[in-house]
Amino acid sequence: MAANGMIKIDQNLCKACELCINVCPDNAIKLSSSLNHKGYHPAEFVSERCKACALCAIVCPEIAIEVYRDR
Amino acid sequence: MAANGMIKIDQNLCKACELCINVCPDNAIKLSSSLNHKGYHPAEFVSERCKACALCAIVCPEIAIEVYRDR
Amino acid sequence: MKKVYTKPKSLKDAPFHYCPGCGHSIIHRLVAEVIDELGIRDKVIGIPPAGCAVLAYNYFDVDMCESAHGRGCAVGTGFKRAQPDKIIFTYQGDGDMAAIGTAETLHAANRGECITSIFVNNAVYGMTGGQMAPTTMLGQKTTTSPMGRRPDVEGYPLMITDIIATLKGAAFVARHSLATPAKILAAKRSIKKAFEVQMQGLGYSLVECLSPCPTNWKVTPVEAFKLLETRMEKEFPLGILKDVTKKAKG
Amino acid sequence: MKKVYTKPKSLKDAPFHYCPGCGHSIIHRLVAEVIDELGIRDKVIGIPPAGCAVLAYNYFDVDMCESAHGRGCAVGTGFKRAQPDKIIFTYQGDGDMAAIGTAETLHAANRGECITSIFVNNAVYGMTGGQMAPTTMLGQKTTTSPMGRRPDVEGYPLMITDIIATLKGAAFVARHSLATPAKILAAKRSIKKAFEVQMQGLGYSLVECLSPCPTNWKVTPVEAFKLLETRMEKEFPLGILKDVTKKAKG
Amino acid sequence: MLTKTVMSGIGGQGVLFSGICLAWAAMKEKWEVTYLPSYGAEMRGGVASCTIAISDEEIASPVSSSPDYLVIMDNLSLLRLQNLCASGGEIFINTSLVTERPLRGDIELVELPVTDVAEENMGLRYANMVMLGAFIERTHLVKLSTIIENMGEILGKEKAKFRDKNIEALKVGSRLISKEL
Amino acid sequence: MLTKTVMSGIGGQGVLFSGICLAWAAMKEKWEVTYLPSYGAEMRGGVASCTIAISDEEIASPVSSSPDYLVIMDNLSLLRLQNLCASGGEIFINTSLVTERPLRGDIELVELPVTDVAEENMGLRYANMVMLGAFIERTHLVKLSTIIENMGEILGKEKAKFRDKNIEALKVGSRLISKEL
Amino acid sequence: MTDKILMKGTNALGEAAVQAGCRCYFGYPITPQNELTEYMAKRMAEVGGVFVQGESETASINMVLGAAASGVRAMTSSSSPGISLKQEGISFIAADELPAVIVNIMRGGPGLGNIAPSQGDYFQATRGGGHGDYRTPVFAPASVQELYDITMHAFDVADIYRTPVIILGDGMLGQIMEPIVLNEKPKVKLPPKDYILDGAKGRPSRIIRSLILDTREMEAHNWKLKRKYDLMRKELPMWEEFMTDDAKLVVVAYGTAARIAKGAVKRSRKEGISVGLLRPITLWPFPEEAIKAVAKNARVFLVFEMNTGQMVDDVKLALEDNSRCVFYGRPGGEVPSPMEISRIIGRHWVQKEL
Amino acid sequence: MTDKILMKGTNALGEAAVQAGCRCYFGYPITPQNELTEYMAKRMAEVGGVFVQGESETASINMVLGAAASGVRAMTSSSSPGISLKQEGISFIAADELPAVIVNIMRGGPGLGNIAPSQGDYFQATRGGGHGDYRTPVFAPASVQELYDITMHAFDVADIYRTPVIILGDGMLGQIMEPIVLNEKPKVKLPPKDYILDGAKGRPSRIIRSLILDTREMEAHNWKLKRKYDLMRKELPMWEEFMTDDAKLVVVAYGTAARIAKGAVKRSRKEGISVGLLRPITLWPFPEEAIKAVAKNARVFLVFEMNTGQMVDDVKLALEDNSRCVFYGRPGGEVPSPMEISRIIGRHWVQKEL
Ligand SMILES: Cc1ncc(C[n+]2csc(CCOP(=O)(O)OP(=O)(O)O)c2C)c(N)n1
Ligand SMILES: Cc1ncc(C[n+]2csc(CCOP(=O)(O)OP(=O)(O)O)c2C)c(N)n1
Ligand code: SF4
Ligand code: SF4
Numbered sequence A, B: 001m002a003a004n005g006m007i008k009i010d011q012n013l014c015k016a017c018e019l020c021i022n023v024c025p026d027n028a029i030k031l032s033s034s035l036n037h038k039g040y041h042p043a044e045f046v047s048e049r050c051k052a053c054a055l056c057a058i059v060c061p062e063i064a065i066e067v068y069r070d071r
Numbered sequence C, D: 001m002k003k004v005y006t007k008p009k010s011l012k013d014a015p016f017h018y019c020p021g022c023g024h025s026i027i028h029r030l031v032a033e034v035i036d037e038l039g040i041r042d043k044v045i046g047i048p049p050a051g052c053a054v055l056a057y058n059y060f061d062v063d064m065c066e067s068a069h070g071r072g073c074a075v076g077t078g079f080k081r082a083q084p085d086k087i088i089f090t091y092q093g094d095g096d097m098a099a100i101g102t103a104e105t106l107h108a109a110n111r112g113e114c115i116t117s118i119f120v121n122n123a124v125y126g127m128t129g130g131q132m133a134p135t136t137m138l139g140q141k142t143t144t145s146p147m148g149r150r151p152d153v154e155g156y157p158l159m160i161t162d163i164i165a166t167l168k169g170a171a172f173v174a175r176h177s178l179a180t181p182a183k184i185l186a187a188k189r190s191i192k193k194a195f196e197v198q199m200q201g202l203g204y205s206l207v208e209c210l211s212p213c214p215t216n217w218k219v220t221p222v223e224a225f226k227l228l229e230t231r232m233e234k235e236f237p238l239g240i241l242k243d244v245t246k247k248a249k250g
Numbered sequence E, F: 001m002l003t004k005t006v007m008s009g010i011g012g013q014g015v016l017f018s019g020i021c022l023a024w025a026a027m028k029e030k031w032e033v034t035y036l037p038s039y040g041a042e043m044r045g046g047v048a049s050c051t052i053a054i055s056d057e058e059i060a061s062p063v064s065s066s067p068d069y070l071v072i073m074d075n076l077s078l079l080r081l082q083n084l085c086a087s088g089g090e091i092f093i094n095t096s097l098v099t100e101r102p103l104r105g106d107i108e109l110v111e112l113p114v115t116d117v118a119e120e121n122m123g124l125r126y127a128n129m130v131m132l133g134a135f136i137e138r139t140h141l142v143k144l145s146t147i148i149e150n151m152g153e154i155l156g157k158e159k160a161k162f163r164d165k166n167i168e169a170l171k172v173g174s175r176l177i178s179k180e181l
Numbered sequence G, H: 001m002t003d004k005i006l007m008k009g010t011n012a013l014g015e016a017a018v019q020a021g022c023r024c025y026f027g028y029p030i031t032p033q034n035e036l037t038e039y040m041a042k043r044m045a046e047v048g049g050v051f052v053q054g055e056s057e058t059a060s061i062n063m064v065l066g067a068a069a070s071g072v073r074a075m076t077s078s079s080s081p082g083i084s085l086k087q088e089g090i091s092f093i094a095a096d097e098l099p100a101v102i103v104n105i106m107r108g109g110p111g112l113g114n115i116a117p118s119q120g121d122y123f124q125a126t127r128g129g130g131h132g133d134y135r136t137p138v139f140a141p142a143s144v145q146e147l148y149d150i151t152m153h154a155f156d157v158a159d160i161y162r163t164p165v166i167i168l169g170d171g172m173l174g175q176i177m178e179p180i181v182l183n184e185k186p187k188v189k190l191p192p193k194d195y196i197l198d199g200a201k202g203r204p205s206r207i208i209r210s211l212i213l214d215t216r217e218m219e220a221h222n223w224k225l226k227r228k229y230d231l232m233r234k235e236l237p238m239w240e241e242f243m244t245d246d247a248k249l250v251v252v253a254y255g256t257a258a259r260i261a262k263g264a265v266k267r268s269r270k271e272g273i274s275v276g277l278l279r280p281i282t283l284w285p286f287p288e289e290a291i292k293a294v295a296k297n298a299r300v301f302l303v304f305e306m307n308t309g310q311m312v313d314d315v316k317l318a319l320e321d322n323s324r325c326v327f328y329g330r331p332g333g334e335v336p337s338p339m340e341i342s343r344i345i346g347r348h349w350v351q352k353e354l
């Protein structure tokens, strides 16, 4: 039923605010353990369960997230 | 019934706005035919019918009117 | 015979410079009478505006400090904060209070400064010769709205008093008119109330008085007073817009 | 796979300088999306404030003219009167719009200037480091209200949006919050409406967005977004406060 | 030769317009001329006055500390200005309203009841034109005909309706002088 | 002798506080000292840095175009400041976050994984104090004991609770150097 | 038209602005310049221009900024206290390099002062009363005709140098009526307005801003402005000389004061005193070279201002010898007569043994 | 206390104000002086004083007027654009002859500029950026200690002369921390405040006003102010001289620029150049006599400012010989090093063949 989706996070734009993590209904995002060049642990996409709802992109203050859907 | 009153108009303060004349319920005031030193025909008290209601004094912008009552 | 109506003590013995039939001096008298009646002459500091009433300090026999155009409520704030036991009033025209002074007025009211503003609304800039005021009415011709105020170009009469009544810091807000002796006396009652509210530390108080400017309205004084009723009171409905003492009781 | 959410065209390709979790860049995106959707990029002139969004011209890919602190609506008036066919928006913080800019904002709205104001209310002066704003909430600690805002000393949060909604010149006035994705989308709908109302020449339009300032609220971004709902929306109720297009229909 | 005239009355008496008429005529007659109104904080009720300087060469100061002619329409103006007039100058006085008289002996008085005359003829508000007519008839600073010819232009479209009565008043004023002579 | 140190990191890393500690200690040891923070339009996320000048005579300029010591807590700081350091100067680098290295050969590098060390011991936020401890142990600009003695005063009442952990971090930092030596 | 018409200073200024193509006026009433605001209200409606009575002087100057950035010739006017309120805005317009004309019909000051003719705002106008390193050309006409002509010139100067320009008059110049000829606006080649914001159609988006956080960029901008000001110093100075050729004593005065001084010079000449007048028409840039040239023959410079001494600094800076410079001032609105000034001239003539 | 404490410039200023008895502060945030506003918020609450964050700079300065007229020591502070907005108010306070302390922690300008150290507001501060004939004493301290001491002095000066006083610093002076001694406020005999408005109790009512419609009265008031300013010119000048005794070249600089210049002088001395520093501490009144005295030996004056050249006018006015005056400027926030300035010193040393 739910669309199959994925997101791309521009890790160098991410400031690790965790807002995307907080809104994702599918827990598809978490903070990476590595640091980006701003010194943040950026968010990374970790799940196959993404339904491309775009909630993460809507809240992301850095426009770091692009959302893709298979149809 | 009505009190017996009178008013004193300081003719040199008067600017002939006619507001007192306009509000006096007893037509007790009219403009004088002579000019005061500002060049106005000042108001003058002309009637014995004044009941000291003070309406004229209340509207007079120049505080030119003093109201007296017999009791 | 007994003198029943004479000049209040808080006014000096100087003849007014206002035009024939101007409302300013009537309002001066009301304020002075209230000061007399409350017995606060030696605690009052008045702040006249830039406007026709700029020389009000020549008439009031209380301490008076001039304000730059529109800044009365800021100057008043300075006085009140420095001397909370004094009674401060600003006296301001519509241009002063509602155009250049918009921010100062609104924020003083919003801070709940315990000062009283006497707001003389004559729908025109009197002193500078009849330009449009924030309170100029639609269609009213002034030297800067020569075609009459148009809502789409010059905007609408600004109801600053109504706005202030919505602010929590405002304790007493009323609008009156000088159109008749009865209305003049009603205005005085509100002015008294406004000072009392200040003395009780309840917040900001403001009394707007619709007032004639025969000179710039280009009518006779008698006509001007009529226009107060037939025209201005229609645009600016009279009444007590806010009174926290009433609420407290109710 | 199809890209379903990406950067709007009316934004340049520059990374934002805002703090992590700041609402400004979200609002930038909403405005840019609206500009894209209305296809008006080449007619828009934006006016960023002095405030954290002072550099907004580095992000929006439309003509942008800086304004002195608080004067956005005056600058906007200049633009709109000179070029009535252009679409003007000001972007202003709470200090900018509701403190120093009170008079400019109110009078532009009252004149019914056909401009749109995006009003970012984060209840604090962000750029200057967390001082009290006109919209700071009672009890809220800031660097200039270190004991928390007290109504009797610092006054009340100023509901400038509600005031503007009472003005006849205002055509569309709404308050939104960024607290959740749904609310963000609702804010966007109102921003779009505000621009449309301007394009129809109906008057002044304003959209207030309750927006987090994690830095000066001294909480994490996630907490800040929660505070929007649990605290700010309580003080500043959301809703469409005025919409003349509705009235026309109704 | 530089001649300066100060006209003064209470606001509403129209002395400013009289001054403009005089200046306009001087211009038409190719004189150098300046017209300077006083402008006060007081709107009405206060004294309104203006200074007209007429000369055959560039005019330095448009103000006048000692005018050659003084035209006085009311008491207050007399009070304020009487000491100003140059020795040997003339003061035109509207005797209908001005009850006082200057004490100086070094000036000439021209006494004219212009308000009364105006009231009898065209109406109270034309006192200024009656005075101007008399003033010009006596001083010959410009020709009365120049003013009369230009009255329409001076008044402009909006006030054109006053043209005829203004002219009439000017003539009445000039006759006031002739009669006296 | 005048020695200038620039400390730089991203806002929140506490470099400003480190600088104040250093300046405070210098004052207590009767040096002339100035402390100058950089202050930017950006609140957080931007680079925060400060310059501490320590000298035995009056300090002219509190800014530094070529500091003797550079303390670098993050990549961006390195990027911006690497060219600044005086020839022969030293750059202290927080290797936990700084992935780049300066290209210059005329300076000494002191590489310390202070964020990691702090995280292991007192917690992430004490990285600044670990770095400061190491910095002082190596530069001997002031005595570590002076800072430790004054830590309470420097922190003030409100932040007194951080005193012990700060001191611990300083000591850990200093040991970082000793170990390396 | 070469026929003369009798025109009030304020109206002549307004009409010249209209003729110069000014199509946006924003202002707030203040005596003694209300007639200008009122004139613009009427005329802008007639020519299809924009007239807005701002809610304050502050708002008005910022409206001017918006209109100027739109590429429309824009003007505001006020008098001393109102001009003080515009200082922030003027600084912004200067920083943004936008053209605008700002009229100051000065009154007595400081504070509310009075509405009589006065020249107390010389420093404010010529030194940039606002913050930061900027200057504005300042024109000080002395007659209604000159006011008319200079106003048209001012709009060109504003456009050519992309700068706010100040027209500095006083209550007398504003209120006086004089016969003038409505000269045609001289045709001037103007640079294209390639900086204006009118929507990024078919071109990259543009920015107008004065915030320059990078100190080196900011410094470069400051020096760029400085170079522009230096160019203006070369190209803009205007002045009038009257009987300076053989003058041993030269009166320096501008605006209303200069008119009176001219009368005084004529009087003193009749008494055999070789005195002349140098009247700066631009106050900034100050006609320094003119002073220096005249100083070759003249020994003493009498600076006459209707204030307590401001332009006198500029004369001294040009002379480099303060002892050759004397000052006479009448602040507060008293307008001295030519006779009074010629008395002063005579006194210095004797005292300095000229 | 003679123990030194490390204190930030803004806080030292604030603390000095508190020690001087300032009990009313009105201000509006602006970088780089926010810490002062914030310090006053905290301290006023502690000492029972008044702190109000005004709705704008305009409101704040007018609140100061009210508090000053109440007889309370009052202060406001801001930075360049905000100071421009206060100009009308400052003019009023000067006209009313009320005491007040106004702090300007300058930033780069014009316009929004930047927040880096800059000295672009010299003219605005020293020439009265507001309208009308007035002046304000201007103090320009160069270290945190001096900032502390001068601030206390400023309140006394304000009361003694009944005048607004300006403390002029820049972002660096505001932000820098230095060890200072919290010196006690010197005891000064102050005139009674017999002008204040505190209710007409047992005395005739009083008026504070600046409107003086009568031109003769206005003129008298202007001359009264002028006499006061002349007195200040005699009594107030403060400056520091460093190695000027035998200097052939003297650097003139104030505030932050002077610190750097001092370093440069030390460097250049080591190279055998006989150079000194004259640092005006009061910018108005300008220490003219000091310049003149030093000019007896020194041949060349190098004016160094962090702007494009403003104080240089005052040096020239004192020297009366522009050729002896050279200028070096760094506007926009770039703070040059002592080495750079000593290079400039060296260059002029050679070029002028000293
Ligand atoms: C800063 C400043 N701007 C403008 C003025 C000129 N001015 C004086 S009074 C006034 C307006 C008067 O109108 P209002 O406030 O309605 O008072 P009224 O005279 O009608 O009683 C203006 C614009 C001024 N004195 N100062
Ligand atoms: C005239 C003037 N006063 C003050 C400032 C300093 N200043 C810049 S932004 C700002 C307020 C910022 O708060 P807000 O408008 O709420 O915007 P935010 O940063 O919170 O988005 C202030 C006071 C200025 N630039 N100009
Ligand atoms: S698109 Fe929806 S499901 Fe996918 S990562 Fe984002 S929030 Fe989670
Ligand atoms: S919302 Fe954006 S910036 Fe925040 S953590 Fe997610 S990707 Fe990063």
Ligand code: SF4
Binding pocket: B005, B006, B007, B023, B024, B025, B026, B027, B028, B029, B049, B050, B051, B052, B053, B054, B055, B056, B057, B067
């Ligand atoms: S007191 Fe009453 S009755 Fe008497 S004159 Fe006045 S208005 Fe008339």
Ligand code: SF4
Binding pocket: B009, B013, B014, B015, B016, B017, B018, B019, B020, B021, B042, B043, B056, B059, B060, B061, B062, B063, B064, B065
């Ligand atoms: S109301 Fe007063 S001023 Fe008016 S006519 Fe009557 S007495 Fe005279």
Ligand code: SF4
Binding pocket: C017, C018, C019, C020, C021, C022, C023, C024, C052, C122, C126, C127, C212, C213, C214, C215, C216, E043, E044
């Ligand atoms: S102009 Fe109007 S408000 Fe002013 S004094 Fe005259 S009548 Fe009164």
Ligand code: SF4
Binding pocket: D017, D018, D019, D020, D021, D022, D023, D024, D052, D122, D126, D127, D212, D213, D214, D215, D216, F043, F044
């Ligand atoms: S300070 Fe607040 S408003 Fe400003 S960028 Fe940071 S989070 Fe956003």
Ligand SMILES: [Mg+2]
Binding pocket: C093, C094, C095, C120, C121, C122, C123, C124, C125, C126, C133
């Ligand atoms: Mg009014």
Ligand SMILES: [Mg+2]
Binding pocket: D093, D094, D095, D120, D121, D122, D123, D124, D125, D126, D133
């Ligand atoms: Mg904010």
